[in-house]
Amino acid sequence: MSQAIDHVALLPGYLxxxxxxxxxxxxxxxxxxGVTIGVAAVGFTATGTAAGWLATQPARQTFCTVDGCSYVTGVPGAVIAVTLCGLALAVLALSTGLLRGTGEYRAPTGEYVFLLSCSLAGGVILAYARDLITLVVALETLTLPLYVLVAMRGESxxxxxxAVNFLLVSVAASTVTLFGAAMLYAATGAVHLTALAAALSGAIPTVAAVGAAMVLAGLAFKLAAVPLHGWAPGTYDGAPLPIAAYLSTASKLGGVAALLWVVTEAFSPIVNLVGPILLVLAVATMTIGNLVALRQRRTVRLLAWSSIAQAGYLLVPLGGYAVVAADITSAATAVLVFALFYVVMELxxxxxxxxLRGADRDGGSVDDLAGSLRSAPVPSIALLLAVAALAGLPPGLAGLFAKVTVISAVADLLPWLAVVVAINAVIGLVYYLRFGAVVVRAGSPARPTTAWPTTVVLTVVTGVLVLVGLAPQLLWDLAAF
Incomplete structure (x- = not known):
């Protein structure tokens, strides 16, 4: 069958x-x-602009067959694509010190920026993917360049x-996802998400049920959700700091997009099956993430385990709504809103x-940041604001509204789940407050030479963090399904 290609819909991907x-x-x-970095910055900006412009147009679709379309534009997808472009642009700016190589190591500029661009390409396509093949290929394109980028720390x-740990766990997760997708295809004969939903609306074969569970388990890897979470702390801590930032924000947002498309479109008829799975993943992920974070003494490992706990919060609305067979689109909006809050706070x-540390050094231990408030007050205040937001404390209003979004989404449906979320939030306060206390206390931290783009990014992101905290309804309106 011939397929008409809508080149306008594909414009962000082309760019x-x-x-x-x-x-x-x-x-x-x-x-x-400078030229290489400038070309990438212009390209990322143009891609985000194109995605934003598409959001103002009627929904477009391409690569369509009688079963459905593989690529569909829309506002939620555009929000994800624009956010990914912004994150990639920020990480590119944060990497200037790493590419300049004034400290412990220097990354090769061409290879580094090319791989970052390839990863972003996978994320942008993923934002609009609507069949299992395109979705899995986009996910792998998002992830594959990161294996090499993680290893770009000289002789470390x-x-x-x-990098090896990340590669091995990722291969296992991809295998599980592909095997699950193959089982779904064997049972239904469909790969498009809408066609899968139609095929799963009747009696569910055992093969399809197992396949759906395996797809969910494989996608949990991108979120660093239990049980595929063990790679995150070591990978984040071993990667260059800007790449750790990309892993904990852009890569995780890509996983959120994949999970949302699959659950809301393909698995909507079997929410009674996927709901308990998501609920168990949510509770286990947030609890394990928070409890292990209490023992962390290295800065990036603390942020990594915190990121795992945040992944648990992300899964709460989907699991809660699915268990009681409520409106899953409302849950999807809550998840995307929380994800947008989260990536700003984490970045x-x-x-x-x-x-405070320098892009070409590792994150060091938490104690290495002692005295930062006195020696470098501006970035220290920004760090304290980000930590307060992650903890859900004022003046970090973005994090407070993010926690409220999750709790309010399930409070009426499953009160016990809201209690579990609240208890985990209290546990999280312990290590977040301890982290903040270290920054405030006296000490003599090292003062690295920091590239000016890092200061620009920190200023812009902190401003965005304040703005989204003051206007949370704007994010809800943008992310509404």
Missing amino acids: VAATAVTVLLADLFLGRR RRSAEA AAFAAVIR
């Missing part, structure tokens, strides 16, 4: 792919770090171990750590 190719050519023929043994925290 980000062209950016990756242009970056490679610029590095090959010009070999100037920890970096190599982190602010990492940007502050990079400003």
